[in-house]
Amino acid sequence: MGSGAGPGEDLLVTGGSGFLGSHLVVDWLRRHPQARVACLVRAPDDVTAVLRLRTALLRAAADSGQEVGPALLSRAAVLRGELGEEGWIDAAAGWAAEGGGRAVRVLHCAASLSFRPEDREAVRRINIDGTRSLLAAAARLQAAEFNYVTTAYGAGDRAGDVGEDEVCRPDGFSNGYEESKWDAEAVVREACPRALTGRGMGYRILRPSIIIGHSTTHRLSSSSGFYNVVQTIFQLGRVQRHQGQLILLPLPPDATLDLIPVDVVVAEMIHLLDAGDATLDHAFHLTSDGPLSMIEVLARLSPMAGFSIDRQDEAAAEVSRLARMLLQRLRHYTPYLGQIRRFDRSNVRAAGVARQPPLDVERLRDFVRGFIDRPNQGMVAR
Ligand SMILES: NC(=O)c1ccc[n+]([C@@H]2O[C@H](COP(=O)([O-])OP(=O)(O)OC[C@H]3O[C@@H](n4cnc5c(N)ncnc54)[C@H](OP(=O)(O)O)[C@@H]3O)[C@@H](O)[C@H]2O)c1
16 A cells, blocks of 8 residues: 545545444544534435434434534534435535635445345445445545445355455345445446546445444444344343243354444544545455354343353254244344354555454443343343
8 A cells, every 4th residue: 555645634424314424423523623524414404404414413422422512513514415316516516615625535324224125226226326426426526535335244155254455246145235335336446446547536445344332332323233133132032931942043153243333443444534545445344353253142142131042053954943933033134143254454454553442242241231221222131
């Protein structure tokens, strides 16, 4: 990776009303006291758009146990609109011009995260066509960089070591979301040929694994991914006759679970953006430095829900009725229970990103408790 001065600190962000995007915006503004951010926000009118963004930013700040004042919030502008539309681009150009001619950087975090087969077309429209239209808008705004937040699971069915800059399309994917993210990465690389030509907009491809709550407060303003699995397990445990049962799941013994707290993933993203040109035109696995054993997580945490989970041989002829019920309820997530691969982090290391605080199963218990015990959750961890 080369070196050089980066552009200014002003960011045009999509997905700022969402979980990761709101944390990113708050942290970016906190760490860059002169920076401005403009967020693309979906809403029926301007007042609602402002309210939606403000609520999301305040929630993200609360997740991290800090307060944000009006001075910080005033540096977050709202562009009302959505991916695929062009109506907001003039307002974005006006916002960029107010920055005194500094080049803008785009951080594209918005996406549909639906795994449901029936949403496949909508997911592709938002994640691929939406990315393509944002790239065109970024070119019109003469953005210096396009930072694309995607997912490590765009690696689809790839097993073993997965490199960051590999561009070979996987043979298969667990769902349309993974596939759309891989295809959108290809769209980004193609639209940003700076690596080949030395000119134009540079890119970064930022690939988190599974994002969990804040590493010190354990709070989070989302309930997707890992927490959907936790919620399903706790719901099963609320049924009296399931209490004290042992559920054997057919899982590979060496399956891993790759989790990253939201503040850690945001810190890594900011480090990479702050590194300037040195980190352009590469992909980065924003994954765990030490993935957990899936079976250890399930075995040690399931008693919090009132029953026990352990593994049985994948080739076992009999799977219990309760195990089948759990797997059916987790059907969108079962591909993630048997993952055996390692996301290589050579580019992350080369960029000088600090080693993550270790996350073990005992610490994960605090994240689960933070989610289950949160107000309105209606479930109590043991
Ligand atoms: N959460 C994870 O564990 C995880 C893991 C790996 C990668 N990621 C990636 O991280 C990014 C953010 O995920 P998240 O967990 O923060 O999801 P999220 O909370 O669902 O946020 C998604 C954001 O995208 C916006 N959005 C969706 N469709 C849009 C459209 N057509 N036009 C404009 N905005 C649109 C949403 O706006 P509304 O508020 O209007 O709905 C929301 O702000 C995604 O790219 C995802 O693939 C997430």
